[in-house]
Amino acid sequence: MAPVHSEAQPDVEQTLKLILSRLEDMKAEDVVTIDLRGRSAVSDYMVIVTGRSNRHVGAIAETVARSLKDIGVKKIRIEGMPNCDWVLIDSGDVVVHVFRPEVREFYNLERLWIQNTATAKTV
Numbered sequence: 001m002a003p004v005h006s007e008a009q010p011d012v013e014q015t016l017k018l019i020l021s022r023l024e025d026m027k028a029e030d031v032v033t034i035d036l037r038g039r040s041a042v043s044d045y046m047v048i049v050t051g052r053s054n055r056h057v058g059a060i061a062e063t064v065a066r067s068l069k070d071i072g073v074k075k076i077r078i079e080g081m082p083n084c085d086w087v088l089i090d091s092g093d094v095v096v097h098v099f100r101p102e103v104r105e106f107y108n109l110e111r112l113w114i115q116n117t118a119t120a121k122t123v
Contacts, residue, residue: 010071012044012093019094022067023049026060028098034113046113047096050104054084057098061087064096 010018016033023031028049037044051057058081068076073091080087085103089096097109 009092010073014071015068015073015091015094016045016047018067018071019047019064019091019096022064023047023060023096026056026063028060029101030104032110034110036113039113043090043093043095045094046109047094048104048109049096049098050101051084051098052101054100057087057100058084060098061089061096064089064098 077090
């Protein structure tokens with residue numbers, strides 16, 4: 001995908017669609033999208049995925065971050081790349097958590113956000 005040089009930030013739906021597409025390309029596992037609109041002032045969506053190993057987690061995170069930059073998302077924050085147990089990619093409107101399986105199970109972020117609601121969907 002060629003970089004798009006535009007001053008305008010992509011809208012949240014474009015950003016989410018791109019992220020989900022890259023996750024599919026990278027064979028991320030157990031993709032869960034949680035709609036946070038009206039529940040969080042920080043982000044509109046949270047995406048939680050699993051990578052099979054530290055290397056896979058890092059590759060997923062790098063691919064998503066590079067693709068976000070290519071479409072003009074500014075100020076992307078990435079945390080956790082040195083260890084690649086849990087990498088957080090914050091694009092503003094969409095926050096992506098990429099976990100190794102046992103780390104995801106331990107923190108169980110889905111439980112915190114999905115309790116008593118039907119706003120999450122597994123892709």
